[in-house]
Amino acid sequence: MSRSPFGGQKLAQDLAQFSGKRAASLIPNARISGPIPWVIAIMIALTIMAAAGAMAHSNLASKASADLSGAVTVQVVEADLDARRQKATAAVAMLENDAAVANVRQVPQDELNALLEPWLGSSVGSGDVGETVPIPALIDVELEEAATPEQIIRLQAMLDAKMQGLRVDAQSSWLQPVYSALTSLQYLALVLIVLLAITSAAAVWLAARSAFSAHSETIEVVHHLGGTDEQIARIFQRTVAKDAAMGGGIGLLMGVTGILLIGNQFAALDSGMVDGGGLSWFSWIVILCIPLMGIGLAVLTARSTVMRALKRLL
């Protein structure tokens, strides 16, 4: 035994937090070789894809709804070509004078022919199909405001008062089943996100419990040395945060790659409707926040697991 240690310089008494690298070293772990970063990576990737899907559907529905909210189609159902043309011209004139109507356009016969070409063949464009096939004349009407059922009824009554054989439809009503399907898909994505979050939390809970058991002796020592629950929990939080950050980064990469691949596939469809399903900058911000939320969830789960386990110690 040699010189006493008690005559050393006065040590700083500031109560810095027992944290950082030294604190984390109490619980050595294999990090990347352990399952938790990979479990979190997969969960984050799936969550990102589910969230991206939900937001794309939402954007799609919103855009379609906005485009069609004030759109109304008037069909002139008349077998006789001349009478059909007269009724169409009269209807356009009536609608142009209506205060609720912003714009009126009779769909040209060329456009009708092009619309029908997939069903009636290329010969449609060679002559006036309307002369042989009684196709209704179409009038596109854009209202100042949304095409509510009351507006549709009013327009129908106004036209019926002057002539018969005209039918007024809100364009959005044709897409109602599509909107319902999109809404269902959004709810499905939300449920998926919640389930993935619960699964991630459960995985972290199991890992934290396992780590707590594996290092129970060390934790007891720190506890007996006067370590507080906060200090001990912080050690686990730090470890889990690192694992979750690693998993979150990998998951983000996987998720974004998946979104871009799927996005390219849909873009190749060259469909006007799919075009509306792109992700806005806000959607991308939400996607970038998902790994951060995952890290937060993992840290909170680890903290609550460890704090509860520590309560069993005096």
Add this chain to the structure above:
Amino acid sequence: MWADPISYKPRMSDAGQTPDTIVSFDNVGLRYGTDTEVLRDLSFTLFPGSFYFLTGASGAGKTSLLKLLYLAQRPSRGVVKMFDRDMITMPRSDLPAFRRRIGVVFQDFRLVEHMNAFDNVALPLRVAGVREADLKQPVTEMLSWVGLAHRIEAFPTTLSGGEQQRVAIARAVIGRPDILVADEPTGNVDPEMALKLMRMFEALNRLGTTVVVATHDVQLLKKVPESLIMRLDKGKLSDPTGALKYPPRNERRSEKRPQKAAPKPRTKAAAPQDADDEPIDLGPGFKPRKPFGRGKP
């Protein structure tokens, strides 16, 4: 009322004040689950700066009593006061600050295996919030004091039983505890090392640290003649030296060992060694210093 089943009444000082105590047990019992009590009707008082041996056969309840002392367990009944605070009613969140005033040497050392000797000894200081920059000197000095300066980087698995025990002691005392509790500290070392360890405990005791050593080694008791003996028998405490029933007055202890007599030994300078003690170099700087981490973390 601070009653005692063996009719102990606290001795009053000349000034009519209750002697300073560091630990008081009143009618304390401990049972694990629904089993019978492993400790029964314990009533005793520990005084600052005293040296106690806790003896008894295996299974007598020594470790259980130590657990109560180092706040690892609450009793099933009775009142435990430490540092003038009731430990039974104390909120759990307040206990860590008190644990930092208690050094523990576990029977099985409980060193953190993946940490080297330096980090193990530094652990209490880190828990207490001492900055990394301020760790090196005290930890190095402490390891040097226990004769392990050359093993500072060694991991516990590469240390002998005696070396591990000394690292454990260094870890227990580096925070300058008010009480040092040691559970069979010499159980895994040879007699020569056992004597050295006892000398270390004595040296700490001279600084005012109350030392409680649990042992069933009768020979060890003779090494510290001024020690007080607490004997446990089937969970009940006997008092072979009468020290618990009739505790030595501060004045009397002051005459024999003035360094122990101080009610607040942390603030007093260490006394010279007893002439018949085996010499231990306490060093010129072997004087009380403000302990670490007494505040809340």
